[in-house]
Amino acid sequence: MQVTLSFFTQATGWHKPLPDVDSPQTLVLIFSPPDSKQYQSTIEQLHAHYPLAVITGCSTVAGVFNEHLLENALVVGIIRFKTTHLAFASAELAHSDHSFQAGEQIAKSLNRPDLKGILILTDGLNTNGSELISGLASVVNESNVTIVGGLASDKMQFASTWIFHQGQAASRRVSGVGFYGKELVFTSYARDGFKPFGPERVITRSAGKTLYEIDGRPALQLYKEYLGEHAANLPATALHFPLAIWNQTKDHYMVRTVVSINEADDSLGFVADIPQGYSTQLMYGSFDNLLDGAEIAARSLADRLPPKTPVFALTISCSGRKLVMGDDADQELEATLENLPAGSQQLGFYSYGELAPTALGGYCCLHNETMTLTVMYEGS
Numbered sequence: 001m002q003v004t005l006s007f008f009t010q011a012t013g014w015h016k017p018l019p020d021v022d023s024p025q026t027l028v029l030i031f032s033p034p035d036s037k038q039y040q041s042t043i044e045q046l047h048a049h050y051p052l053a054v055i056t057g058c059s060t061v062a063g064v065f066n067e068h069l070l071e072n073a074l075v076v077g078i079i080r081f082k083t084t085h086l087a088f089a090s091a092e093l094a095h096s097d098h099s100f101q102a103g104e105q106i107a108k109s110l111n112r113p114d115l116k117g118i119l120i121l122t123d124g125l126n127t128n129g130s131e132l133i134s135g136l137a138s139v140v141n142e143s144n145v146t147i148v149g150g151l152a153s154d155k156m157q158f159a160s161t162w163i164f165h166q167g168q169a170a171s172r173r174v175s176g177v178g179f180y181g182k183e184l185v186f187t188s189y190a191r192d193g194f195k196p197f198g199p200e201r202v203i204t205r206s207a208g209k210t211l212y213e214i215d216g217r218p219a220l221q222l223y224k225e226y227l228g229e230h231a232a233n234l235p236a237t238a239l240h241f242p243l244a245i246w247n248q249t250k251d252h253y254m255v256r257t258v259v260s261i262n263e264a265d266d267s268l269g270f271v272a273d274i275p276q277g278y279s280t281q282l283m284y285g286s287f288d289n290l291l292d293g294a295e296i297a298a299r300s301l302a303d304r305l306p307p308k309t310p311v312f313a314l315t316i317s318c319s320g321r322k323l324v325m326g327d328d329a330d331q332e333l334e335a336t337l338e339n340l341p342a343g344s345q346q347l348g349f350y351s352y353g354e355l356a357p358t359a360l361g362g363y364c365c366l367h368n369e370t371m372t373l374t375v376m377y378e379g380s
Helices: 037-049 096-110 129-137 219-233 236-240 287-302 319-328 330-338
Strands: 002-009 026-032 054-059 063-065 068-070 074-080 085-092 115-122 146-151 163-165 168-170 173-180 184-191 195-207 210-214 243-246 253-256 258-262 267-270 279-284 312-318 345-351 354-357 364-367 371-378
Touching: 002 063, 002 345, 026 037, 026 063, 026 345, 037 074, 054 085, 054 115, 054 173, 063 074, 068 330, 074 345, 085 096, 096 115, 096 129, 096 173, 115 129, 115 184, 115 371, 129 146, 129 354, 129 364, 146 184, 146 312, 146 345, 146 364, 146 371, 163 173, 173 184, 184 287, 184 354, 195 243, 210 219, 219 236, 219 258, 219 267, 236 258, 236 319, 253 364, 287 319, 287 330, 287 371, 312 319, 312 330, 312 354, 319 330, 319 345, 330 345, 330 371, 354 371
Parallel strands: 026 054, 115 146, 312 345
Antiparallel strands: 002 074, 026 074, 054 163, 063 068, 063 345, 085 173, 115 173, 146 354, 163 168, 184 371, 195 210, 195 279, 210 267, 243 253, 243 279, 258 267, 312 371, 354 364
8 A cells, every 4th residue: 555645735736746556446536625726727736636536535634644624725646546345426416405315325336245334425514424424334235344434624713615526526426435445444534622511411302503592592592691701702702612412322422513693593503513402511622632532533443453564544633622722722633643653644534514423433424623533554
């Protein structure tokens, strides 16, 4: 398995020359600033250089290039697998209500007995991530297949996000890459680093991405009570105080981040679904908490790897984490890379939602403000 990472800027061109590794077993990942027009000729160059490869990517507020966070560059990974085979599938998302069907369609296209993993990239503003996962899981066996991915982002304007489709930026689409082969190790882990506090409560009224009532009380009122002086700067301060949504068996939670408030009906708006009837709890996150989460994710994966085995790490973190960590956000990238085997390489992007198992060997869930790491290598 040969991994080459590079990036392109208008000022400096390519950081590293493109390798001659075109083949059907080559994967090209491209993470681009939201305005892709200035990079269109470069994207066309990649398609011309790798006509046989599987090429996919999406818009992002910032790309991940090893331990660096790059905001104004086209970040590219070229991975030439030795024994692993690849397949590509795409589906239209005319409306977010079609997310289940889109996931089901992609899973049917990719499902084979030797399927090891699926990488999903999708429009970050027109996708119901939970329904998309449910559609995928209705076809593939998650006991044998690891599902990972992320929702495309823009510069926190929530105006337009997209994925690459046939070399063009396309909204309202989802893409999937299937990975096949006995020698491929494809494993993932997610960790947020936030700390739950206060009593557990019940989501008594919600609809889609809007939360209206907790324990029968207006959600915004209750949220303000807990935040105290921090409530004055909502929704900005909500990045530090997301909600934990506990699953029915209480063995794990999903993080949900408030992105808007509605004073008229005392509701909270999110970028992901809020399931009615589930338990919820407020959370708090500091820089150190989030950095610890990134380190734990990397160490948890590294402990399962053979010693001295370099890996390719696909790192998808949340745009919200980037805002909380500020100018020091790249420290979580340093932490993940330092905790992986020497010689490992890291590529990825900052998203509007992360798709990854909640635990090693677990089932895929939609996360917010979470660091997700997926490592790949080919064994013997």
